[in-house]
Amino acid sequence: VLTLRQLSFKNIGRFSSEQSVDFSTLSDFIQVDAINKNTGGSSGSGKSTIFNALDYLLGLNDTPTTVLQSRLTKEPISVHGVFNWDGDVLEITRGGGKLKIYLEGKIIEGSNALAEEKIDEILGMPRDLFRKILHKRQKEGGFFLDFTPKKMHEFLIDCLNLSDMRKKAEIVDLRLKELLDNKTKIEGELTAIKYGLDSNENALQAIGEAPKPEISRETILELKANLESAEALDKVALDRYKDQMLALESEKPDIKMVPFDSSLGDRYRDERTALERKLATLFANEQDRLTSVKANLYTQQSEVQKLEFQVKSAENLKIEAMKLSEQLKKIRGCQCPTCLQQWSDDSAKRKEAEILSQLEDMKPAILGMASLKDMVKTRNEEITALKTQLIEIVHPEVPAINEAINNLSELVKDEQSKYDAHTEKHNTSNNALLQNFYNKQKDIQAKQSAAQNQIRGQMEIARSALQIAMQKLKSFDNEKNQYEKTFNSLSEYKKTLTKNVEECTFNLETTVKSIFMAEEMKKAIKMYVSYSFDGALEDIGSKATEIIRCIPNMSNATIHFESTKETKDGKVKEEVNAVIGMDGEVGIPIKSLSGGERSAVDLAVDLAVIDFIETKSAKGMNLFILDEPFTGLGTIEIEMALEVLKNSNTNKKIIIVDHNPEIKQMVQSRIVIERDGIESTIIEQSRN
Numbered sequence: 001v002l003t004l005r006q007l008s009f010k011n012i013g014r015f016s017s018e019q020s021v022d023f024s025t026l027s028d029f030i031q032v033d034a035i036n037k038n039t040g041g042s043s044g045s046g047k048s049t050i051f052n053a054l055d056y057l058l059g060l061n062d063t064p065t066t067v068l069q070s071r072l073t074k075e076p077i078s079v080h081g082v083f084n085w086d087g088d089v090l091e092i093t094r095g096g097g098k099l100k101i102y103l104e105g106k107i108i109e110g111s112n113a114l115a116e117e118k119i120d121e122i123l124g125m126p127r128d129l130f131r132k133i134l135h136k137r138q139k140e141g142g143f144f145l146d147f148t149p150k151k152m153h154e155f156l157i158d159c160l161n162l163s164d165m166r167k168k169a170e171i172v173d174l175r176l177k178e179l180l181d182n183k184t185k186i187e188g189e190l191t192a193i194k195y196g197l198d199s200n201e202n203a204l205q206a207i208g209e210a211p212k213p214e215i216s217r218e219t220i221l222e223l224k225a226n227l228e229s230a231e232a233l234d235k236v237a238l239d240r241y242k243d244q245m246l247a248l249e250s251e252k253p254d255i256k257m258v259p260f261d262s263s264l265g266d267r268y269r270d271e272r273t274a275l276e277r278k279l280a281t282l283f284a285n286e287q288d289r290l291t292s293v294k295a296n297l298y299t300q301q302s303e304v305q306k307l308e309f310q311v312k313s314a315e316n317l318k319i320e321a322m323k324l325s326e327q328l329k330k331i332r333g334c335q336c337p338t339c340l341q342q343w344s345d346d347s348a349k350r351k352e353a354e355i356l357s358q359l360e361d362m363k364p365a366i367l368g369m370a371s372l373k374d375m376v377k378t379r380n381e382e383i384t385a386l387k388t389q390l391i392e393i394v395h396p397e398v399p400a401i402n403e404a405i406n407n408l409s410e411l412v413k414d415e416q417s418k419y420d421a422h423t424e425k426h427n428t429s430n431n432a433l434l435q436n437f438y439n440k441q442k443d444i445q446a447k448q449s450a451a452q453n454q455i456r457g458q459m460e461i462a463r464s465a466l467q468i469a470m471q472k473l474k475s476f477d478n479e480k481n482q483y484e485k486t487f488n489s490l491s492e493y494k495k496t497l498t499k500n501v502e503e504c505t506f507n508l509e510t511t512v513k514s515i516f517m518a519e520e521m522k523k524a525i526k527m528y529v530s531y532s533f534d535g536a537l538e539d540i541g542s543k544a545t546e547i548i549r550c551i552p553n554m555s556n557a558t559i560h561f562e563s564t565k566e567t568k569d570g571k572v573k574e575e576v577n578a579v580i581g582m583d584g585e586v587g588i589p590i591k592s593l594s595g596g597e598r599s600a601v602d603l604a605v606d607l608a609v610i611d612f613i614e615t616k617s618a619k620g621m622n623l624f625i626l627d628e629p630f631t632g633l634g635t636i637e638i639e640m641a642l643e644v645l646k647n648s649n650t651n652k653k654i655i656i657v658d659h660n661p662e663i664k665q666m667v668q669s670r671i672v673i674e675r676d677g678i679e680s681t682i683i684e685q686s687r688n
């Protein structure tokens with residue numbers, strides 16, 4: 001525990017010269033008062049500044065140093081404190097960006113950071129918490145009751161160092177959740193596997209017993225032997241048939257034919273052919289002659305056509321020449337041949353010469369026209385003569401040749417008839433001989449065919465019986481294979497499933513055990529936490545009640561705290577709620593308290609909490625500074641609050657920063673500041 005003995009400071013706020021307060025000489029109930037000579041009041045003199053300096057020294061201030069640094073001087077802020085720390089002398093100096101700590105005369109070496117760490121060690125709790133239990137700043141309400149229920153809970157958990165436990169509880173919770181999830185998972189797996197096992201069992205039952213063969217291998221051998229003997233019979237029958245046929249072949253009649261003399265017929269045919277050739281030659285000669293006449297005729301006719309065309313052209317020239325002669329006549333009569341105007345100049349002469357030249361050119365053709373006409377006439381006469389030659393001339397030998405041919409044809413026909421009669425005669429006698437042979441052959445064939453049909457029928461029956469038996473055997477083999485495959489895979493699967501069930505069951509048992517253990521652990525932690533927590537609430541509540549009861553009109557009041565609230569949906573709300581009781585009324589809402597009541601309750605609770613924290617942690621400080629705690633309260637209320645403070649029974653110096661003359665009556669020690677102009681100084685530190 002830290003005890004402040006002396007505090008010195010300079011260059012802060014209005015204090016530019018060094019000030020020093022010796023707390024060790026002051027009693028336990030101290031008023032800090034001031035006189036502002038500028039105003040006659042006390043405001044603005046520097047009362048609060050003293051404790052800002054203390055906060056600054058311990059690193060508890062949340063305002064920047066530049067705000068604290070006095071504007072009256074360029075010299076840096078400097079605060080020095082002499083403490084007693086668990087029996088050791090401790091000195092702390094802070095200013096100009098430096099922090100120095102002397103413990104038992106020895107300086108803490110190293111950086112500012114190291115010194116700050118030392119301060120953390122000395123304070124022994126979070127700095128903001130330390131500040132709250134040391135210094136109730138101006139305008140700050142009761143710190144504990146100002147918290148929300150949730151914050152109160154958190155605050156106490158922190159103070160009781162239960163965070164670790166809670167962290168453990170959270171870990172256990174997580175683990176428990178994990179285990180429960182795992183359990184659900186394993187149970188699901190187990191159900192699935194068991195279901196699988198059932199299905200497997202059903203399947204094994206469904207496939208029943210192994211199939212039995214319908215047909216034995218011996219039967220197959222018998223059937224094969226049957227078929228083979230039928231085949232052997234067939235072969236025997238076939239061989240016998242072949243032997244019989246071969247034997248019959250020797251009985252086949254020898255058939256001979258007397259040759260027919262066809263020389264005469266052949267001669268007639270040759271003669272007839274020679275005559276037919278002659279006839280053809282004659283006919284061909286006549287055809288050649290006719291062709292030559294036709295060709296000549298065609299040549300003559302084309303020649304006539306050409307000549308007639310020339311005659312026509314000459315006639316046209318003649319007409320043209322007559323027209324030109326007409327023109328010539330006109331030109332010679334000095335007249336234009338086209339417009340019939342008088343025309344006798346050089347051009348008329350040229351035209352005349354031109355026409356004359358044209359007429360000269362036409363002349364031979366026109367003169368040749370008469371001879372052309374003669375030629376046409378001669379040719380036409382030739383054509384008429386040729387046309388008379390176009391009639392076919394029959395050769396005088398032709399009728400005789402034709403008759404000879406006819407006669408020869410008759411003779412050939414007679415010879416053919418003789419040949420046919422000869423052949424017919426022979427065939428009839430031979431056929432009679434052959435028919436007997438064929439009948440015997442047919443007889444053997446018919447007998448063979450009947451025997452073979454019977455044997456083949458038997459063979460077919462034996463073969464199909466064997467096939468059916470083989471098919472049955474094959475399908476049995478397939479069925480057996482299929483059965484064995486299914487049976488084996490089901491049995492294999494059954495083994496796997498059974499093993500899985502065992503594993504799962506083991507896992508489930510392990511998990512259930514772990515769950516049990518985790519739940520036990522959770523219960524233990526919860527019990528520990530709630531025991532510590534409820535114990536703390538109990539302590540704080542009874543201490544606060546004890547403090548508040550010193551006020552005469554609150555002598556029957558109770559302050560107690562309830563933790564954890566269950567919400568409508570069954571969730572636990574981690575909160576702390578202060579419950580006030582007064583005059584037989586329980587559960588009075590804090591907000592309904594009067595200003596005085598509220599201040600008294602606030603003070604009582606804060607003092608109880610501070611006491612609790614310090615007892616628990618064996619840390620803290622011997623001061624409780626209250627900066628103008630009674631603002632807005634009347635005399636009675638102030639008295640009530642002071643009563644609370646006086647009776648709080650803390651081993652602390654209680655410092656009340658307040659100008660109120662009421663307080664002066666009630667305290668033993670005073671620190672008085674005087675502000676004159678822009679400067680402030682501490683002018684009094686006294687004990688009554």
Ligand SMILES: Nc1ncnc2c1ncn2[C@@H]1O[C@H](COP(=O)(O)OP(=O)(O)OP(=O)(O)O)[C@@H](O)[C@H]1O
Nearest residue numbers: 013014043044045046047048049067068069070071
């Ligand atoms: N850095 C600074 N330099 C100079 N003056 C400052 C500085 N900071 C604050 N002051 C002034 O110091 C004076 C003292 O302030 P302080 O809060 O200590 O007065 P107080 O006595 O507590 O007054 P009140 O009763 O009104 O609370 C004020 O006039 C303020 O304006």
Ligand SMILES: [Mg+2]
Nearest residue numbers: 047048049138
């Ligand atoms: Mg002030």
